[in-house]
Amino acid sequence: MHRRLFLLSVLAAPMAQAEAFEFTLTEAEWRARLSDLAYRVLREEATERPNTSRLNNEKRPGTYHCKGCDLPVFSSAAKYDSGTGWPSFWEPLPDAVRTREDGGLIGSRTEVHCRRCGGHFGHVFKDGPPPTGLRYCINGIALQFVAV
Ligand SMILES: [Zn+2]
Numbered sequence: 001m002h003r004r005l006f007l008l009s010v011l012a013a014p015m016a017q018a019e020a021f022e023f024t025l026t027e028a029e030w031r032a033r034l035s036d037l038a039y040r041v042l043r044e045e046a047t048e049r050p051n052t053s054r055l056n057n058e059k060r061p062g063t064y065h066c067k068g069c070d071l072p073v074f075s076s077a078a079k080y081d082s083g084t085g086w087p088s089f090w091e092p093l094p095d096a097v098r099t100r101e102d103g104g105l106i107g108s109r110t111e112v113h114c115r116r117c118g119g120h121f122g123h124v125f126k127d128g129p130p131p132t133g134l135r136y137c138i139n140g141i142a143l144q145f146v147a148v
Pocket residue numbers: 066067068069070071114115116117118119
């Protein structure tokens with residue numbers, strides 16, 4: 001546990017110092033608010049198993065909110081089926097998310113998280129459809145769908 005925290009703090013240090021979030025809770029409050037899996041994804045950057053989210057097949061018009069702080073973060077208008085097994089979007093709502101480079105040993109990826117609470121959503125890749133060419137590959141457990 002200590003070793004993991006040490007490694008994370010070393011890797012995340014340069015960005016983490018620069019980033020402060022508007023919505024914060026204690027670890028105990030996060031655990032009370034979120035299911036175990038949602039906690040692991042949003043707060044510890046775990047990844048849900050592919051094809052496990054109900055939101056993969058969600059096709060109704062509406063808005064996807066951050067499960068951590070309820071900020072609207074993605075619109076159904078930008079959702080598409082990427083075939084990856086995770087809910088995918090070609091753009092987030094304006095000023096909804098922040099990104100940072102994951103300096104992992106397996107290569108660099110761009111991590112995506114909530115602008116307001118810092119909750120981890122997933123990653124963004126450059127193999128998405130027009131008009132942005134981006135693929136926001138998002139853990140469904142990190143989102144709450146609100147139909148219009
Ligand atoms: Zn949030």
